[in-house]
Every structure is written in structure tokens, then in C-alpha cells.
Amino acid sequence: MACKNIILIGFMGSGKTTIGRRLAKELEGYRFVDMDADIERKAGMNITSIFEKLGEQEFRKMESDMCKELSYAKSCIIATGGGIIKNAKNVDLLKKNGIVLYLKASPEHVFRNIKDDTSRPLLQCDDKIGKIKQLMGERTLFYESQSDIIVDVTGTNAKRATEAVLSILKGDRIL
Ligand code: S3P
Numbered sequence: 001m002a003c004k005n006i007i008l009i010g011f012m013g014s015g016k017t018t019i020g021r022r023l024a025k026e027l028e029g030y031r032f033v034d035m036d037a038d039i040e041r042k043a044g045m046n047i048t049s050i051f052e053k054l055g056e057q058e059f060r061k062m063e064s065d066m067c068k069e070l071s072y073a074k075s076c077i078i079a080t081g082g083g084i085i086k087n088a089k090n091v092d093l094l095k096k097n098g099i100v101l102y103l104k105a106s107p108e109h110v111f112r113n114i115k116d117d118t119s120r121p122l123l124q125c126d127d128k129i130g131k132i133k134q135l136m137g138e139r140t141l142f143y144e145s146q147s148d149i150i151v152d153v154t155g156t157n158a159k160r161a162t163e164a165v166l167s168i169l170k171g172d173r174i175l
Pocket of ligand 1: 011013016047080081082121122
């Protein structure tokens with residue numbers, strides 16, 4: 001039986017990929033999809049090179065194309081890129097066959113997760129925590145308004161966050 005997709009949205013470093021992978025392992029019949037990894041495969045280069053060589057605007061187009069493709073998918077746990085909410089049409093497309101779950105995290109939680117990361121072009125600057133706070137300030141309302149369910153993962157680890165998500169999905173009879 002084909003099931004609704006579970007779409008994870010949230011800021012960079014909130015755990016969408018790690019939690020998504022764990023959820024797909026726990027849930028029989030579901031497949032994990034990492035949107036950024038699919039975009040990289042299609043483009044034949046990593047996100048940093050896409051931003052450098054083609055620019056952010058081109059990346060956003062690729063992201064929107066991927067949302068169109070995935071709007072036809074079934075029984076998937078989809079980890080989206082943190083900027084997906086910049087275009088409300090992206091989330092509308094994914095919602096056609098899915099429930100959107102926002103993994104909410106504080107700037108400090110995100111900073112702890114990504115402080116040594118070099119793969120996110122938007123956060124390659126000296127004042128990482130400042131940049132996280134700025135972008136989060138611009139985006140939080142969009143994450144909140146575009147999601148069906150909000151799970152605060154601040155201060156938890158991937159295992160506990162996955163358990164919390166599962167219990168909410170089961171409690172809401174989505175699974
Ligand atoms: C971005 C988030 C990244 C990636 C790109 C842009 C953003 O994905 O799509 O670097 O604008 O927030 P993650 O949220 O998986 O890090």
C-alpha cells in the first residue's frame with residue numbers, strides 16, 4: 001500500500017537528514033530521499049560548486065524542479081534543503097502527497113551541529129552564529145506557516161528526536 005510522504009523541513013543543521021534516515025529505517029515500506037543529494041547527482045557537482053559556478057538562483061531553480069518531481073513520489077521520507085520555504089510553491093507541491101513536519105531548533109543547537117561544516121555556502125563566514133540568527137529570523141515564520149506539524153528538537157539527540165517524531169505521527173494517526 002502506498003503511503004503519504006513525510007516531508008522534513010527546517011533550518012540547516014536541524015537534523016533533517018539524520019532524523020529522516022532513522023525514520024525510514026523504523027518505518028516499513030518507506031524510502032529515504034535526500035533532496036540535496038539528488039540535486040547534486042543530477043547536476044554532477046556538489047552544492048558548494050553549484051553555488052560557486054551557477055549561483056544561488058540557479059540552485060533554487062534546481063530545488064524547485066526537484067519539488068515538482070517529488071510531488072509524484074509515494075511512501076518517501078523526504079529531507080529538504082533549509083531554503084525550500086523561500087518559495088511557497090515548493091512546499092505546496094510537496095504537500096500534494098505529503099505531510100510537512102518542521103524540525104524546529106534554536107540557533108545554538110544548529111551552531112553546535114554545523115560549526116565545523118564547510119559544505120553549506122550560506123554559512124561560510126566568520127560570524128556563523130550571527131548569520132544563523134539572521135537567516136533564522138528571516139525564515140522562522142515561513143517554516144511555521146508552511147508546516148502541518150512542528151517538533152522542537154532543540155537539545156535532543158537524533159535518537160530521541162526520531163522517537164518524538166514517531167510518537168507524534170502515530171498519535172496523530174498519520175502512520
Ligand atoms: C540551504 C540549505 C542546505 C542546502 C543549501 C542551501 C539553505 O541544505 O540546500 O546549502 O538555504 O538553507 P540543508 O538544510 O540540508 O543544510
